[in-house]
Amino acid sequence: MAYFRIEYYSNALHRSTSFEMLIPNDYRLDLPMQNASPIPKKPMGTLFLLHGYTGKAGNWVPEELAAKYNFAIVMPTAENSFYMNGAATGSAYQSMVGEELVDYVRRTCGLARSAADTGIAGMSMGGFGAVHLALAYPEVFGKAAGLSSAFVTRGIAGMKPGADNGMANYEYYRACFGDLDKVLESEGNPEWQVKQLKAAGKKLPDLYLCCGTEDFLIEPNRAMHRFLEEEGVPHEYHEGPGIHDMVFWTEYIQKIVRWMFE
Amino acid sequence: MAYFRIEYYSNALHRSTSFEMLIPNDYRLDLPMQNASPIPKKPMGTLFLLHGYTGKAGNWVPEELAAKYNFAIVMPTAENSFYMNGAATGSAYQSMVGEELVDYVRRTCGLARSAADTGIAGMSMGGFGAVHLALAYPEVFGKAAGLSSAFVTRGIAGMKPGADNGMANYEYYRACFGDLDKVLESEGNPEWQVKQLKAAGKKLPDLYLCCGTEDFLIEPNRAMHRFLEEEGVPHEYHEGPGIHDMVFWTEYIQKIVRWMFE
Amino acid sequence: MAYFRIEYYSNALHRSTSFEMLIPNDYRLDLPMQNASPIPKKPMGTLFLLHGYTGKAGNWVPEELAAKYNFAIVMPTAENSFYMNGAATGSAYQSMVGEELVDYVRRTCGLARSAADTGIAGMSMGGFGAVHLALAYPEVFGKAAGLSSAFVTRGIAGMKPGADNGMANYEYYRACFGDLDKVLESEGNPEWQVKQLKAAGKKLPDLYLCCGTEDFLIEPNRAMHRFLEEEGVPHEYHEGPGIHDMVFWTEYIQKIVRWMFE
């Protein structure tokens, strides 16, 4: 499993940034099983794996499944951006991941260009990001999975200057999501994104949501599940024992990868 | 010259971040001159070296002088923050460099704790940052140098929503500097910082400003020079042939390091 | 948990090399439990964690215990050297880890200098290395743990030019261990090291050996256990279900860290 750390100039961020990538293409000739078909016949798929709030490109990585199913894992660094395009110059994190980085890794490393071969998953803020980005770019991401997703939009709608919800303050959410009085009818609301796609008659990405029953984010995840059911959007939804931690995510990322690439 | 890349959790940024550091403490025993006094008798000094807008922790680094004068070089990554404390949660770049990182490298690596042994320098946005941070923390940084400094405060004062000055838009400057109608009387204005320190009877850091005569930022630098003269603030000011590029900075960082550590 | 990647000039190797280090000193102020005593009162201990044959500085790292017990984790990169001092110029891996790196991290990062606060552990070739280095430098490493240790000395003694044991060839072992006709009476034989320390009346490091019952290296580990019993050397020895893999090592490194630092 080759490990890449790449620094490049991001036009979306107006600065250099870096990301990490794992590519299962350094075949060990001394391990016969891996050597069976060293050069896959078709382009390699890609999983974009998104970190959470306060997190970074990380190590909750399903390495063994990547080798088994022949896909690369791209781990962007998106600070605490919620993977949104902020209004300020150089805050286009949505474009950075969903357009720029997708294009960059495909043209640099010859990864598969079809949505069927491109998945996106994340946990907490990254779960929001995975769902949000797949709804923003359904032609890019064929499958999206949110683990313990931070579906915060309803909670911050109408937030006022000076307010703070314990996790972050008004200025922070405004920088990420724009006008908080209009956020429910904006790209910052995955429900709104779903309705827009449906109205336009576009194909939605396949969705997989999961959350631990003891997770403090269980209710927003149940609400999203109900919304998707009401809208008639087919999707996977799973609850299981667990809190908002790596134990739950490590277990479910295995299930999700199989769902995506098997 | 040992090279460190360090990832740590920044409380100022509410997330993991990384910085780079050079420490001249890996003495080659096969090079006799370097071996003369392998273990310096006093704690090592520190130069904080700040990147510019669109830049990153970089390689315009006076390595040989660091070994000669026995100081470490710390290169923070501050995105396009202007080294300011933004109002949004997790945007405290001023605190990140001037408090958190200073404390972290001193307690982790035993670097000298006196202002006399601690310098800060940067180019362009980093030149602004060096001057701004030294004025914000004069007890920390004994000497500060701005190369081709982006003294932008007067240019953005009173900027209106929707405006864009070619480099960045209103939302960007608002996120960095706060209320742009009040920026002239705020920490985002180095002139205001100087006046506050003088009014409080505090010692100012030693200052060194320089700029190329063909640099597009020459006028704001001349204005700062005049301001300091009018205020009776002793400082070094140098102009020389050159534009806004690495040729000028590579030349002047040598002079500046000698001025700081010789 | 701060992560360091450090490149430095190694006099032992006559070239630049790099290592990785984890230091639990970036306290999150938003997590109250961690914040209880942010600045420990005594110098931080150190665990040197050694990779195996074909391996590298790695990620089988007991991060949470490092924070709990206040020790840094240093992960050298030693190629396939068996942590021995080879005869060729620039092959002094034993000195590199046991002298140079110990000195470097202590003087650079202020880590505790006592053997009581300094442990060493490794798996497979790194298990051999941990035992070998602790016996070579008992004043440095107070406790050493070998997991599934590659006690290969008896197997390669008397190996002839042209031979290959499936893992490596004669030239390889000669480069690592020197004259293979004399290896049983040399520093490449931990049993010989034990006898030398006893003969000199020196204190041996505390030892912990473990191996999976299905591991292909179980017999050499049992042999070492018997040898230590016969020599009257107190030590921990544990077998458990498992093969030569990360599952076993991840389980036992937890036990070992508690044994070392609790």
Next chain:
Amino acid sequence: MAYFRIEYYSNALHRSTSFEMLIPNDYRLDLPMQNASPIPKKPMGTLFLLHGYTGKAGNWVPEELAAKYNFAIVMPTAENSFYMNGAATGSAYQSMVGEELVDYVRRTCGLARSAADTGIAGMSMGGFGAVHLALAYPEVFGKAAGLSSAFVTRGIAGMKPGADNGMANYEYYRACFGDLDKVLESEGNPEWQVKQLKAAGKKLPDLYLCCGTEDFLIEPNRAMHRFLEEEGVPHEYHEGPGIHDMVFWTEYIQKIVRWMFE
């Protein structure tokens, strides 16, 4: 200029190793000149850039020319191996660079596969390596440049056990070059390589040699130049003021890159 740090499993070395790579494919949309033709029409060329004895993958890198002439720069890490295939298991540095790494970067990053688009250059031990590897793989490397090359073969021929020439000892050279009594008629002798290629009627790579007149390696370089003239091998040979240092190499790498890619 995107920067890659890549760790992969090397079958030639029987372990993980890393290398660095620069790829000029992160086009800045705000710099109009660079944006003229963001996606080159033909595959990108490659320069393999080899470090010297005691060195590492480095920073004497002609970045601007890489962007101008559209080639990637691959910087292997080869320890002090002289880029030779040693006899010990896991010492196949020649194969690692000239076969494995060439194949890896081409199939991973889509780089040009023709010898005309693939150059190799290095300084000191890396100069030896560049010439040696191009002669070993003339179908891979169309052009090779040695700067201040360490043509050491004649100096070590017949070296005896126990000897040391000030730079390294007998065991070191034996590990790199094999039987030192036979080294003049082996792949460790570039002159022998030239004769073999000529005898086989094979095309030689284009060669460029240069050395500073005050360099301690000037005589071996002059000897190689005379040898090539006597053999009727067309080649570039240049001397200039300078010693064995980065000043000379930084100047000549510019000339060499133009010679290779213009």
